[in-house]
Amino acid sequence: MMAPWSCRPPATTVPARRLPTRREGCQTEISRSHDMDFSLTKEQKLFQSTVREFLEKEAPGWLIREWEEQGQYPYDLFQKFAEFGLLGVGLPEEYGGSGGGLTELAIVSEEMAARGQSLVNVFTPTVEFCRQAILGFGNEEQKRHFLPRIVKGECRMAMGLTEPNHGSDLATLETMAYLDGDEYVINGSKIFTTGAHISHYIFLLVRTDKTASPPHRGLSVLLTPTDSSGLTIRTLRKLGGDAVHTCEVSFDNVRVPRSNLLHEEGKGWHIVMAHLDEERILQGAKCTGTTRAAFEYALKYAKEREQFGQPIGKFQAIAHMLADMASDVEICRLLTHYAIWRKENGLPCSKEAAMAKLVTSEAAMRTSHKAVQILGGYGYTMEYEAQRYFRESKFWEIGGGTSQIQRDIIAKRLGL
Ligand SMILES: Cc1cc2nc3c(=O)[nH]c(=O)nc-3n(C[C@H](O)[C@H](O)[C@H](O)COP(=O)(O)OP(=O)(O)OC[C@H]3O[C@@H](n4cnc5c(N)ncnc54)[C@H](O)[C@@H]3O)c2cc1C
Structure with missing residues (x-):
């Protein structure tokens, strides 16, 4: 199945750098000079805008609300993901995939989460976790059986x-x-x-x-x-x-x-652990999506809503909240893409993956909390989207390993 866009070659083709031995330790890593460039390529930017437009069209806000209120799984949407090639992102072409790597998966993750956790729940368990685990650890027969079916939307997994x-x-x-x-x-x-x-x-x-x-x-x-x-x-x-x-x-x-x-x-534990860094990094991308969406929503409102004869965004108290929110969006993106960069360059990244998950989920919570406040009474109603970001952010601090556990992981990597 041809995707209506193209990805750069899979990340697996990037030669892994030699990891430092224990004796070389951190010093080796610091003294090595790496060009850190997290900017998206032209193709990746095009991919991002194509995915964004696709999701806006196929999963408008009113429809997501309807699915959620009725607890109704969007089977059609999963099929459209397949037709669009999304279920094959990050998978080699020999198994029916559309190519691309962790960056492309992160782009999809951020865009899905920006529209809502329901979209993430349609995509992530099958594609980001189960499909990747089968790719990494399945025998050839299992890969040939499951992977093309997942890409075609014929197999969903939990x-x-x-x-x-x-x-x-x-x-x-x-x-x-x-x-x-x-x-x-x-x-x-x-x-x-x-x-x-x-x-x-x-x-x-x-x-x-x-x-x-x-x-x-x-x-x-x-x-x-x-x-x-x-x-x-x-x-x-x-x-x-x-x-x-x-x-x-x-x-x-x-x-x-x-x-x-x-x-x-x-070997079950080994399989799960092998995917945890990637899962946490991708969760960082999702939290970036929620943080971004909450910020953009509140910014628009602050420019339109007038009190005391001027837009509320002109009040310093509101403007400063928005300045903090804008900063959080950048922090989320930088930390997530730093972890991606380390992983794709074969550098140790467990600490950075845990940091990305921890910092971005708490940024999403902070930002959506402010978004509700900026909308005042309207933020507390179900009529406006601010409450959605607030509810969804709480999940990011729990699912995939709680914030407390992420802090434990980071602390252990600090030798504590
Ligand atoms: C909406 C949702 C979807 C989910 N989807 C899936 C899924 O698809 N598949 C799946 O397998 N799981 C899923 N989970 C489970 C999720 O990963 C767990 O909820 C999470 O790992 C925490 O486990 P727990 O809820 O049992 O909390 P507990 O482990 O009981 O923790 C309770 C509290 O104690 C704290 N705590 C625990 N141990 C420590 C410690 N050592 N130090 C300090 N504090 C600690 C925790 O941080 C937390 O605050 C989902 C959860 C939610 C809410």
Whole structure:
């Protein structure tokens, strides 16, 4: 399928730089001279504006509201993503992808989040997490089976990691799977599995070895069909992004073919960790989108709304809030693209990815909080969009690892 735009070659073609050895440490990295250039190429700018126009046309605000109020999944939109080539961004052409790399995925992420978390929920679990994990760790048969189907919009996936008793402390999760002949038998439950109810498969992190020490060595990933007997799904209503529900999923002797094991038994944690940096960076891009949208919305309002005979933006108190918001947008973008730049240049980036996730999610919260204030009473009503950014920003501080956990990760990298 040809996308109606072109991406630069996949990031995987960028030669990875040699990482510093432990003895060389930070000093080597600092003394190396890197040209830091985060500017988008001409093609990437064109791609960005094309994606923005596409989303404005196919997912106007009133329609997103309708989907969310009715809790209605936009199947048509997912199909349009496929036709537009969005489901193949960041995937090599040999699997039906449209090429491009992390920067292109970040562009899509920012644009989707700027329009609303529901769009992110339609796109992210299948494309950014499950598809990338299969690309990285699937055997050739799994890649040939799943990847082209995802690109064509024929296969949706959800990410089943979190459990009722295991959120931040994921490594000790309890959902069990044991091998019985050529099938795994799964028992347990997952929570917050976004999109499970409309997905064909769940990327399921399970325990295959109860005795493993440390416990994360006993985890594996099973690509579990949602129509399996014994699998039940309950949807939960939430504060934002409700065109795609978040679900509780229970497994009662669910049988899955052994061939649905991703990579090897006991490698589940490794698979999840391998994608975490990328996931956090892309979440930075999404938070940039929310921050940008909240800022632009409030700026427009401040220029139009008049009190005491002048636009409220002329009052220093309001103008300074907007100055802070504009600064936050730039901080978000710079930190996210710095982390992308490190990843694409083969430099260690776990600390920077955690920083990007932490700083941008808190910037989104700050900015949307100010946006509500700038709109005054109207900001508190459901008639205006400011409340949307406020509700959605709260999720960014929780999903994909809370702010507290990101601070822990950064602190550990500081040797604390
Ligand atoms: C809308 C939504 C969608 C989601 N989608 C998915 C999905 O698709 N798939 C999926 O697998 N998960 C999903 N999640 C789950 C999400 O990743 C978890 O909610 C998150 O990781 C936190 O886990 P928890 O909710 O169990 O909180 P807990 O881990 O119970 O944490 C509760 C509080 O304690 C704090 N805390 C915990 N441990 C520490 C510590 N060591 N130090 C300091 N503070 C700590 C936390 O920061 C938090 O403030 C989703 C969540 C939401 C809200």
